[in-house]
Amino acid sequence: MVPYKFYDVKGPNSESNPNVDSSSWVLCTEVQLETILLKNIEIIYNDTVPKLVALGYSEEIAVKAILYNGHCYGANDLATNVLHNSLACLTTGTLDLSESSPAFPDMKKLQEYSLMNLVSLLKEVRPDLSRGDAMWCLLMSNFHVLKAGAIPVPVGNTCPPPPPPLPELENTGWRFAKEGGLGFPLNGLFSDTDMTIRLQRDIEFPKRFDLTPAMKSLLKRNVAMFADGFRANSKQVQPQASEFPRTGSVSKLGSSSASGTAAVLGEQPGDSHNQNDQEDLNSVMSKFLDLNIDDNVEFVPEDDKEEVIVTLVNQIKDLEKQVKERKDWAHEKAIQAAKKLSSDLIELKKFKMEREENKKLPKETGAAEELDNPTMMRLSEMENALRKTSGQMDQATAAVRKLEAEKAEIKAELEASKLSASESVTSCLQVAKREKKCLKKLLTWEKQKVKIHQDISDEKQKILEIQEELAQIKQCAKETEVTRKEELKAKEEALALIEEERRSKEAAEANHKRNLKALRLKIEIDFQRRKDDLLRLEQEISRLKAPARSTTLPTSESEDAEPQRETLAKLLLELDNVKDFSGKEINGDRECIICGKDEVSVIFLPCAHQVMCARCGKEYGKKGKAVCPCCRVPIEERIPIFGACS
Template sequence: FSDSTTSSLKASSKVGKGFSASMKGPEVPPDLSFTGAALPSNPSFDAKLSSNLNPLPAASTDLSLSLPLPSSNDSPAPSSNHDANTEGMDSSSKINLSYDEDQKVWIPQDKKDEMVLILVQRQKELQAHMRDWTDWAQQKVMQVTRRLAKEKEELHSLRKEKEEADRLQEERHNLEESTRKKLLEMESAISRANTQLEKAESSARRREAENEQLRIQMEAAKRHALVSATNILELSKKDENSHKRSQHWESERALLQEDLAAQRNKLSQVHQQLHHAKEQKDQIQARWRQEEAGKIEAIARVSLEKKERDQIETSLRSEENFLHLKAENDTQRYKSQIRALEQQISQLKVSLDSLRVGAPPKWGADNRTNALRLSEGRKNGSAQILANIAAVPQDFDFDDIQRDRECVMCLSEEMSVVFLPCAHQVVCAKCNDLHDKQGMKECPSCRTPIQRRVCARLAGC
């Protein structure tokens, strides 16, 4: 806003650079002296003067602040301050002014005096406008500062929520990695258990084959023992017959006894072999029982591991479903919070736009009382303002200011139409009619839907 104030002072200095004044009275300067630059006497001077003084640079749209144009009510009538002009007018001879006691106004003697009075009154009006605009700009700056502070807190909370979501996602990823590792370890353990089970089954089949062979041998030994028992019975019968015939067969008896002793030895050997076969059978059966017990234990261990794996998989699936459900709930909650924040932001924008549309402070009906009240504050700063006006360069160019007021569509006419509720002033009256006839309902600057079009011009245009 310092640029806007400087531009307004420069605009007023271009008109008043041909004279210098020292303020001694409360409102009207008693001493006016011209430095040599003659004022034009052309009747069209008033229109040029007002066109050079009134343009103000448009506010920057980067901060979304639109300066409302001052209305015609902001400029008090020149006759409202003449009651205070009666003090200190001791040098009226220098500017050839006469004071009318009945009407209580200064009467100019020629066009030059009339222009002096107009310029002095215009200077006071510009000073009043400058103070009003300065107060209004400070209010807007404070509003923007509060809004930025609030949005900064909201942005900080959103960043915290995003960091929390990222942390949950990372924890979920770590949990999936650990679960995958556990599954791989369980699969390797199951494969090792299957290998051991296959080895146990092959060993059991081998033991069964050995048992079958031993069973065959035992049956053969039983048959041989049965044959031996039959032979023993036959030999006993022969022995009895031989005993009966002992007298006749003594020599044969000795042979038969020897044969009997040999058969008895063979029988004892067969008994020993049978006992040894029984012992081997018992040992094989004991080993087979041990292997069966180991097989049953291995099967039980494998089934237990399968059961544990199923339980772990079930718990992991339930935990994963819980995490999915929790993530979806968190996502929905975050989305609802984001929508609520966006609604709050839109409401804040609407309230800010409604504040932008508000007019700057206006003058009441009692302009004379307000002018008398403001005259005390103007008296002290008038000398400094005139010094700043005199310091403006002689070759100052107002093309840049006019360029800021150009219509964005035709780039030739001055902007004169305000779009509501965004309060942007970017087109002229002709381009506004064309814009409306073509059915365009959005602001060319911010794309906000247009609810109302207000044709407004600067005061005095």
């Protein structure tokens, strides 16, 4: 395919990389040009989606609208046309995006269709354009068909222009510069600032290509080595070059010197060297084209690699041409100086002969002396010019030697560049293999990533379920805690109530014991009093019975004894009642406090209380700690007793 050359326009990568010269030309094939256009169209469509999303539409609706009506027709550029057509589809509501199927299955088909339509439309406007010319015009006009129709297509400029001939270089003051190359100023040398800027631009030029770090470092190292050597040589040559004659003096030379210079230049073998470089370039390009990469593998485009190689080869050619031109210039200056020196020597010899003749002639008049003085002055001037010319010739010889040394260095740099190019091809092949492996690993990792994402979603679902269960458990725990607190409070209240009942019971028991003791004391006192009364009455009865035995009693005594008998009968009746009461009281005090039937027969130690029968004493305290029911003292030992009545 015919390569296309872009003159004085911004290339496709110039906006993304400010280090690239916007006036540089780029060589690319029709397929590579189509690839660049498709990438630009893809960027435009991808940028349209967020613009529609920013207007309030969802991403899915925006993509569907672009697939429905995002065509490239309109009076503006491609980006504006796509945005307006998609908005028209969304605002008018002519299509139901949720039910009807889109016109294109995906964005890639739409992009290819848009490029095909733009090329067809431009070829209808300008039938003389080929497909490659149409694509080039679209790229230069940013996909604006009206502007693309007015862009002139360069004809016959598929290769870089040859360097200008020597007369043109002489007329222009040795100022020649190729895009991306180096140039001489009017005095034949570089200024430090100009040289630094140009060399820095040449070093940074490959940044606009997607190169590997190894290739970038290799290119930078080679160019930096040459730049350092060239800068050092130029600093050494610059003080000597200040004494060189300007270009104007070169144009004043005779035809003989020009012909001699042309003869010297004609001896330089430039065509064969250029042919060898072209063969090397073709071999390197063929190695790049032989790279076997799978269709599904995204790799660095071959046009970038070719551009790097072409740029390096062109820079090497430019440097060789510069060395050749400078060497020719030095040879020419040396020839001119030699010719001028020979003419000056002849004239000097002539003047010396005249001087010797004048010395032999007698000095006749003062006028003759006046005539000799200008001759002597001219002779001294010629000697000074001869010395100056000899110095210039020495300087020219030194410059020629330095140029030869530079030529040797440039040849070595050329060999190093060829070697680095072959190493770059090898490294590219290795990188391609590594990239295949990396892509396989990437596919495996993508599968693992999908699986891990699925596992993560499952784990997140489990975490949500566990969190819900945890929330329920926490709620139940809160409710249980509230219930426990309520039960604890009720228990404390019950314990307080039990304690209060126990205290009241103890108080009642103590009161009962006091009352019982008081009652027993009263009973004993009453019993003793009754007993004393009974004894007294029995004594009185016995005393009274003694007089009754007598048969004869006076009447008055019998009348007095009748009330005494009634009183005695009443006392006996009360005594019987008292006996019955005391027996009952004593029997009630000996009954078991639990069953209330049997007599108490168990003593609790250490309190020594006797309040239970043997049967109840065995059962008491089995369900808990046994305490005495009277004093609430823990029971340590139970002693059964027999014969409590005795």
